[in-house]
Amino acid sequence: MAYKVFTASLLKEGLVAYLSIRDDEISWTTDVNRATSTETVDETRLANEAERSEQENIVIGVYTIDVTRDGDSLLPTENRERIRANGPTIKLPTAGNNTISAQVAA
Numbered sequence: 001m002a003y004k005v006f007t008a009s010l011l012k013e014g015l016v017a018y019l020s021i022r023d024d025e026i027s028w029t030t031d032v033n034r035a036t037s038t039e040t041v042d043e044t045r046l047a048n049e050a051e052r053s054e055q056e057n058i059v060i061g062v063y064t065i066d067v068t069r070d071g072d073s074l075l076p077t078e079n080r081e082r083i084r085a086n087g088p089t090i091k092l093p094t095a096g097n098n099t100i101s102a103q104v105a106a
Helices: 043-055 079-086
Strands: 002-010 016-022 025-029 059-070 073-076
Touching: 002 043, 002 073, 016 043, 025 043, 043 059, 073 079
Parallel strands: none
Antiparallel strands: 002 016, 002 059, 016 025, 059 073
């Protein structure tokens, strides 16, 4: 069964974030597995909290994504959202390894 999760970008950091409500405390997390879904909280409440966060300039570009539950994990159903949740699909250069081979540079 698919559920909804609210996502946005953190305004200051620019990171992907997910709305989380724990013990009535509202926060935004970068871990999709810590997000609050419509499985446990009414979508209207989630929408109101997400809109309030956007008005308070905590996040920008709020929208919902579909997720499914696999044990304790929330899995985005769309490929774009899986990439946003899990990071790049290619290996990025590591710090200190910024040399370019002569063949590539030539």
